[in-house]
Amino acid sequence: MASISNAITTPFLLKAVICLGIPDILGRESPLHYNQIAAKINPSDPNPDVVRRILQSLVRNKIFCEDPSGFFSHNNLSSTLVSSKNIHAMVMLQTSQPMVASYSEIHKLALGGSHESAFEVANEGKSLYQYASHNLGFSKMFRAAISETSERFMVAATREARKAFEGIKGVIVDVGGGHGACVHKIVQDYPHLKGINFDLPDVVAAAPQYPGIEHVGGDMFKGVPSGDAIFMKAVLHNWNDKNCKRILQNCYKALPENGKLVVVEEVLDPAEERPVDMDILMLAAIGGKERSENEWNELLASEGFANISLSLTSSNDLQVVIEAYKCT
Ligand SMILES: C[S@@+](CC[C@H](N)C(=O)[O-])C[C@H]1O[C@@H](n2cnc3c(N)ncnc32)[C@H](O)[C@@H]1O
Numbered sequence: 097m098a099s100i101s102n103a104i105t106t107p108f109l110l111k112a113v114i115c116l117g118i119p120d121i122l123g124r125e126s127p128l129h130y131n132q133i134a135a136k137i138n139p140s141d142p143n144p145d146v147v148r149r150i151l152q153s154l155v156r157n158k159i160f161c162e163d164p165s166g167f168f169s170h171n172n173l174s175s176t177l178v179s180s181k182n183i184h185a186m187v188m189l190q191t192s193q194p195m196v197a198s199y200s201e202i203h204k205l206a207l208g209g210s211h212e213s214a215f216e217v218a219n220e221g222k223s224l225y226q227y228a229s230h231n232l233g234f235s236k237m238f239r240a241a242i243s244e245t246s247e248r249f250m251v252a253a254t255r256e257a258r259k260a261f262e263g264i265k266g267v268i269v270d271v272g273g274g275h276g277a278c279v280h281k282i283v284q285d286y287p288h289l290k291g292i293n294f295d296l297p298d299v300v301a302a303a304p305q306y307p308g309i310e311h312v313g314g315d316m317f318k319g320v321p322s323g324d325a326i327f328m329k330a331v332l333h334n335w336n337d338k339n340c341k342r343i344l345q346n347c348y349k350a351l352p353e354n355g356k357l358v359v360v361e362e363v364l365d366p367a368e369e370r371p372v373d374m375d376i377l378m379l380a381a382i383g384g385k386e387r388s389e390n391e392w393n394e395l396l397a398s399e400g401f402a403n404i405s406l407s408l409t410s411s412n413d414l415q416v417v418i419e420a421y422k423c424t
Contacts, residue, residue: 105153106153106154106157107187107190107191108191109150109153109154110154110159110177110184110187110191111187111188111191112150113150113151113154113177114177114184114187114188116137116147116150118133118137118147118151119170119174119175119177119178119179119184120178120179121133121136121137122160122168122169122170123170123175123178126168126169126170127161127163127168127169128167128168128169129165129166129167129168130144130147130148130151130166130168131144131166133147133151133168134146134147148166151168154174155168158171158173159171159173159174159177160173160174161174181244183244185237185241185243185244186241186244186245188237188240188241189237189238189240189241192234194215194218194224194227194234195215195380195381197219198213198217198218198219198380198381199380200214200218201217201218201380202214202376202379202380204217205217205379211383212336212382212383213379213380213381213382213383214379214380214381215227215380215381215382215383216383223382223383224238224381224382225296225382229296229298229299235302239274239275242274242330243274243277246274246277246278246329247277247281248411249329249411249415250277250278250282251281251411252409252411253360253409253411253415253417254281254282254284254285254286255285256407256409256410257407257409257417259407259419260358260407260417260419261282261285261286261289261358262286263356264286264289264324264325265288265289265324266289266290266323266324267289267290267291267292267322267323267324267325268282268283268289268290268291268292268323268324268326268327269291269294269320269322269325269327269350270291270292270293270294270327270328270329271294271316271320271326271327271328271347272294272295272316272328272330272331272334273293273294273327273329274293274295274299274303275293275300275302275303276293276306276309276311278327278329279291279292279293279309279327280293280306280308280309282327283306283308283309287308289308290308291306291308291309291310292309292311292312292321292323293306293309293310293311293312294312294313294314294316294321295311295313296313296314296315297313297314298313299313300312300313301313316331316343316346317339317342317343317346318346319346319349319350320343320347320350321350322350322351323350323351323355324351324352324355324356325351325355325356325358326347326350326351326355326356326357326358327358327359327360328343328347328357328358328359328360329359329360329361330360330361330415331343332344332359332361332384333361333362333374333378333384333385333386333387334378334382334383334384335382335383335384336383336384336385340395341395341399344395344396344398344399344401345399347399348399348400348401348422352422353422353424354421354423354424355421355422356420356421357396357401357419357420357421357422358417358418358419359392359396359418359420360415360416360417360418361386361387361392361415361416361418362374362386362414362415362416363386363388363389363392363406363414363416364386364387364388364391365388372386374386389406392404392406392418396418400422400423401420401421401422401423402420402421402423403419403420403421403423404418404419404420405418405419405420406418406419407419
C-alpha cells in the first residue's frame with residue numbers, strides 16, 4: 097500500500113523532466129551521462145545529483161533507460177514526452193495546481209451537497225470550464241491536452257468509421273467542438289460537407305479559422321445550431337445523466353427527421369483500466385461519468401434516438417464511434 101501512495105510522485109517527476117526539457121535534450125542526443133544532461137539544462141550551475149535521482153525514479157517505472165555507468169536514453173514510453181509529440185500537455189494539465197487540488201477533494205463528493213465536481217470544491221465554486229474562461233494559462237493547457245488526443249483519434253475515426261460519416265449530406269455540427277479541429281478533419285476527409293464548430297463563446301473566439309468551417313458560440317444547454325447531422329466527441333462524458341438529457345434534447349430539436357447523431361465516447365468496461373481511470377477523472381474534474389454500452393444505449397434512446405450502433409477504431413484511445421438517428 098505504501099508503494100501505491102508513494103506513486104503520487106511519478107506524474108510530478110514527468111512534469112519535472114518536461115519542465116527541465118530533458119525529453120527534448122535526449123531526443124537530440126543520446127545516450128547522455130546525467131552530468132551532461134545537467135550541464136545542458138543549466139550550464140552555469142548544474143545539480144547532476146538531482147537530475148540522476150529524478151531519472152532513476154522514472155527508470156524504475158520503465159520510463160527512460162539507464163546503463164550501469166549513468167548514461168540515460170529514451171525508450172518507447174519516454175520518447176512520447178518530447179515536445180513535438182505533445183503528450184506533455186496532458187501531463188502538465190494533470191499536474192496543474194487546480195487539478196491536483198481537485199483530486200484531493202474527491203471524498204467530499206461522497207458526502208452529498210450541491211457541488212457537482214471536486215474541481216468546484218477546490219477552486220472557489222468554479223466549474224472547470226468557468227475556471228478556464230478566466231484563466232488563459234489553464235485554458236491553453238486544457239486545449240493542448242484535449243487536441244493532442246483528439247487529433248490522433250480523428251485520423252483513425254474518419255478513415256475507419258466511414259459508415260458514420262458517409263451518407264451525411266449538407267451540414268455537420270460539432271457540438272462542444274472546442275477549437276474545431278475534429279470537424280475540420282471530418283470536412284477534410286468528406287469535402288462535400290460543410291462544418292459548424294459550436295462551443296462556448298470564449299472558446300470559439302480563440303479558435304483558428306479553418307476552410308469550410310463556421311465557428312458559432314453559444315450554450316448547448318440553451319440550444320445548438322441546426323444541421324443535417326450532429327457530431328459530439330468527449331462531451332457527454334463531462335455531464336451527469338440529467339445534463340446529458342438536456343444536451344440531447346437540444347440536439348434532437350436541431351436535427352431533421354431521421355437526422356444522424358455521431359457520438360464519440362469511451363465505453364466503460366470494468367476489465368479495462370483506462371475508462372475506469374477516466375471515470376474518476378470525470379468525477380473529479382467536471383462531475384461527469386463514463387458509461388457502459390447499455391448506459392449509452394439507454395441514454396440516447398431516452399431522448400428519442402434509435403438504430404444505435406457502435407464501431408471501434410484501431411486508435412488506442414478506447415473511444416468508440418456511436419451512431420444514432422432521430423426517431424420521430
Ligand atoms: C472535453 S472537451 C471536448 C472537445 C472536443 N469535442 C474534442 O473532443 O476535442 C468538451 C467541450 O465542451 C465545451 N463546452 C462545455 N460547456 C459547454 C456549453 N455549455 N456549451 C457549449 N460547449 C460547451 C467545452 O468548452 C469543451 O470544448
